[in-house]
Amino acid sequence: MSGPPMTSVRPDRGTVDVVIVGGGPAGSMAAIDLARRGVRPVVVDRKRFPRDKPCGGGIRYGVFRRFPELAEHLRKTVEIHEIRRVLIEAPGGDSVRADRDTPFYLTLRRLELDAALLERARDLGACVVEGQRIVGVTVAADAVILPTADGSEIRARVVIGADGVNGIVARAAGLTAGFGDDALALDTMEETPLDELRVIDCDTMYVAYGYRGWPGYGYVVPKTRHVDAGVGFLLSFYKRALGGAPYAHHQAFLGEAAAKGVIEGRSRPENFKAYRLPLSGPLARTYGDRVMVAGDAGGFVNAYTGEGIYYAMVTGQLAAETAAEAIGSGDCSAFSLARYQVRWEREIGEELRDSLRIQQRLFANPALADRIIRAAGVDARLCRLFAAIALGEEPLRPHKAELAWRFALASLRLAARRLVRSRSARRSARTPA
Numbered sequence: 001m002s003g004p005p006m007t008s009v010r011p012d013r014g015t016v017d018v019v020i021v022g023g024g025p026a027g028s029m030a031a032i033d034l035a036r037r038g039v040r041p042v043v044v045d046r047k048r049f050p051r052d053k054p055c056g057g058g059i060r061y062g063v064f065r066r067f068p069e070l071a072e073h074l075r076k077t078v079e080i081h082e083i084r085r086v087l088i089e090a091p092g093g094d095s096v097r098a099d100r101d102t103p104f105y106l107t108l109r110r111l112e113l114d115a116a117l118l119e120r121a122r123d124l125g126a127c128v129v130e131g132q133r134i135v136g137v138t139v140a141a142d143a144v145i146l147p148t149a150d151g152s153e154i155r156a157r158v159v160i161g162a163d164g165v166n167g168i169v170a171r172a173a174g175l176t177a178g179f180g181d182d183a184l185a186l187d188t189m190e191e192t193p194l195d196e197l198r199v200i201d202c203d204t205m206y207v208a209y210g211y212r213g214w215p216g217y218g219y220v221v222p223k224t225r226h227v228d229a230g231v232g233f234l235l236s237f238y239k240r241a242l243g244g245a246p247y248a249h250h251q252a253f254l255g256e257a258a259a260k261g262v263i264e265g266r267s268r269p270e271n272f273k274a275y276r277l278p279l280s281g282p283l284a285r286t287y288g289d290r291v292m293v294a295g296d297a298g299g300f301v302n303a304y305t306g307e308g309i310y311y312a313m314v315t316g317q318l319a320a321e322t323a324a325e326a327i328g329s330g331d332c333s334a335f336s337l338a339r340y341q342v343r344w345e346r347e348i349g350e351e352l353r354d355s356l357r358i359q360q361r362l363f364a365n366p367a368l369a370d371r372i373i374r375a376a377g378v379d380a381r382l383c384r385l386f387a388a389i390a391l392g393e394e395p396l397r398p399h400k401a402e403l404a405w406r407f408a409l410a411s412l413r414l415a416a417r418r419l420v421r422s423r424s425a426r427r428s429a430r431t432p433a
């Protein structure tokens with residue numbers, strides 16, 4: 001797919017209703033929603049599509065329930081692999097396999113997904129400007145002024161910052177001073193064809209949670225024709241305690257995965273990338289006068305799984321809904337755009353707060369992760385529930401009580417087994433040969 005001729009948006013064309021900075025999942029979804037509501041947005045991305053984004057390329061199956069109107073388009077344009085089994089490994093090395101009939105997860109290539117979403121936005125009437133970088137954001141009384149790298153300028157009534165983890169919109173609007181080391185993870189990935197780096201069981205996704213007892217994880221995600229694998233750590237831990245080249249850690253993880261029989265073949269350094277990921281929850285405030293931020297730009301990432309595509313799409317859509325109302329009412333003030341925060345709080349706020357609490361507890365206490373995995377090993381329902389919650393297929397809150405009693409019961413069973421084993425070991429030690 002080749003990009004269309006670049007559209008130049010210049011000040012003499014007047015003020016456009018909505019400019020979306022960034023054409024990733026957040027920006028494209030915002031554009032799709034606005035176009036459907038009859039507001040023609042302008043999407044500006046510094047890259048030309050199809051462009052790649054460092055990512056594992058896993059997305060919850062529930063994306064089709066949340067965006068049913070996109071399911072057919074995506075199934076037609078993107079190669080999607082369905083994952084029904086997940087192998088979860090604890091820091092101490094114990095592991096459990098969860099499976100179920102309906103998929104837990106979908107895997108795909110970001111190169112294809114992002115191009116397909118942006119194409120959809122364009123088909124619905126969005127004006128897409130590729131290969132153009134926004135270099136500043138000034139909020140004035142009557143418009144937002146966005147200078148571009150080629151020296152022109154775009155004026156908009158509302159701006160949606162969907163410009164990713166290194167974005168400029170949130171900073172320019174005073175919503176953040178930028179993500180610090182404590183709020184970030186350093187994640188690696190490699191997307192390599194399956195005939196070069198083979199996954200032994202292509203239906204199973206492998207997650208090493210709290211890998212080596214460190215605050216991070218490793219993953220092997222099989223796709224239709226590729227494998228995506230990598231390892232990630234909290235950036236503050238990486239800088240303080242780990243150091244070294246990210247590829248060395250990536251290679252070490254792949255070596256261990258090969259030794260465990262998860263993969264076979266060779267890592268291809270030319271397919272390797274390391275990138276930042278916000279991992280400490282959404283910004284306290286995600287809107288201002290004439291501005292909203294969505295996706296990674298607003299910190300919308302699950303803090304213990306690193307899942308961000310789904311939240312980018314949800315927040316892009318909710319920002320678009322709010323922008324359309326503001327344009328319709330003629331009130332684009334922070335007061336009016338505050339509805340955006342109410343909307344995402346209602347839909348994903350609790351889930352994202354829970355994810356941060358889980359991350360903090362498990363990363364601080366690898367032994368707890370070990371106990372959870374061992375308990376899941378003796379209770380199949382507990383195991384499936386953990387996997388379904390972690391992969392976004394089930395909400396946590398309604399299952400909290402069941403998780404707690406199943407965990408307690410499974411821990412008791414394990415303790416009883418240990419007692420029986422140690423008694424019989426003592427008995428056989430006393431028995432003369």
Ligand SMILES: Cc1cc2nc3c(=O)[nH]c(=O)nc-3n(C[C@H](O)[C@H](O)[C@H](O)COP(=O)(O)OP(=O)(O)OC[C@H]3O[C@@H](n4cnc5c(N)ncnc54)[C@H](O)[C@@H]3O)c2cc1C
Nearest residue numbers: 022024025026046055056057058134164187295296308309
């Ligand atoms: C190694 C790694 C693995 C991951 N694995 C997963 C996974 O398996 N599943 C999952 O759900 N999430 C995963 N994530 C997170 C996921 O990649 C992000 O959450 C997701 O890409 C966020 O989408 P977005 O649209 O907000 O931002 P992005 O996808 O980053 O898009 C931002 C866009 O803005 C453009 N842009 C930036 N600045 C400007 C500018 N000044 N002017 C114009 N354009 C600009 C960029 O070119 C880019 O196209 C992973 C992240 C990493 C780093």
